[in-house]
């Protein structure tokens with residue numbers, strides 16, 4: 001499923017130097033296409049808002065009712081609203097077995113893939129990969145946070161981007177922030193690229209613009225040094 005032509009040496013070096021790297025053309029092209037179709041057409045999304053239980057994905061009508069309150073909360077500090085599908089839970093519960101997406105988690109946790117990420121990062125302790133599918137619609141966002149987590153051995157965060165088209169002014173970039181709250185740089189969610197960074201690191205997903213023509217689709221999660229409890 002991974003593109004055999006990746007120049008790993010180059011990405012490993014960049015990751016070690018800067019703590020983040022974006023790898024274009026990460027999956028083999030047909031795998032990326034099929035996963036993109038699955039995310040676009042088949043995934044039963046829920047909307048996640050910080051502090052609230054996930055709910056069925058907002059319709060435009062529900063979003064009109066609920067987003068003003070979500071923005072008031074976002075004005076007070078860390079907050080997010082985006083659509084997601086939790087692969088780990090779905091697989092555990094045997095939900096939606098027809099989804100092609102379900103090949104991803106076993107593949108990401110197979111020994112060859114784990115070996116690959118150990119080589120890419122130089123971290124021999126990586127043992128487990130978590131994953132969720134995400135969709136950011138216009139108006140959705142994830143404010144600055146650092147992915148630090150008390151009980152999880154998160155070492156790297158990854159985002160496999162699966163929107164076929166993305167324009168730089170549509171919002172939805174993955175931005176990196178320095179210790180003084182300044183802007184460092186950002187990754188465009190380019191089709192079939194893997195954005196990868198060492199955690200903790202401050203970052204956010206820019207609010208998707210009202211005029212974006214596509215949803216921002218991805219499979220994202222962390223590379224862990226311990227299997228989940």
Ligand SMILES: O=C(O)CCC(=O)C(=O)O
Nearest residue numbers: 147159174203205218220
């Ligand atoms: O989707 C992204 O680019 C990053 C997502 C993220 O930071 C997170 O889910 O913690």
Ligand SMILES: [Fe+2]
Nearest residue numbers: 145146147157
């Ligand atoms: Fe994050």
